[in-house]
Amino acid sequence: MDADVERDIDADVGTGVGTDVRGVPTGPAGGGIMALSLPYQVAAAVALAVVGVFVCVHLAMVFLHVAPSNTLTKRHGQAVDDWIYPEFEQNWKLFAPNPLQQNVSVEVRAEVVAGDGRRTTGWIDLTAQDAEAIRHNPLPSHTQQNELRRAVDFYLNSHSDDDRPNGTRGHLSEEYMRRIAMLRLDGLPSLDGADVRRVQLRAVTRPVPAPRWSTEKNDVTPSYRDLPWWKVTVADLPDGAARSRADAAGPSRGEAGR
Known part of the structure; x- marks a missing residue:
């Protein structure tokens, strides 16, 4: 081997610089x-x-x-x-000695006034709407996952067993539940633009049945907790905040001069 070539190879090895087949330096040896x-x-x-x-x-x-x-x-x-x-x-519910064995869903129905008079809608499963939005969605929103559950917990923790509110938080939880219901009812085809006057929510608890391979027998009959009927106010409507501010501001100058 030529002495000059040997010196070039030694220099490349010593400096960590490699060359391609044309003899062009390829940069430092190694990776990362x-x-x-x-x-x-x-x-x-x-x-x-x-x-x-x-x-x-x-x-x-x-x-x-x-x-x-x-x-x-x-x-x-x-x-x-x-x-x-x-x-x-x-939380520790997944690893608790007795993990949750119930499915709790929230349903709503409304008393509406339309051209055919006053009527009461059937029960609409709000939890099923959230489940449908979450299913096959790799990044579901926090609202879809927790809004209803947190709202029900807020209501139950601020009311007595006979649905009496415990102070200001109880009244706030009722307003929160009404506004969630009105947001979900807004624009539903089944209402066909009817005017919603009252809403009622209920919690439906369904025990999870035992797996087929288990010998355990449990009652899977659902239980219901009906909340009171609540009158819908202007502030409960999806655009209620803007309309309330407009009402509080009073009539415009043109209307005041009429």
């Missing part, structure tokens, strides 16, 4: 971050460090959220809750 130029190496290292810090902080927050009460959670509990809710909520 080290194959990048120095500025890109710095950028990649910073990005990895940021991701690593975020992952560590997130894992620490989740641990503090599910851990028993301790000094850190007592002092920084609000910061932990702000990080976790609403997207990263955790």
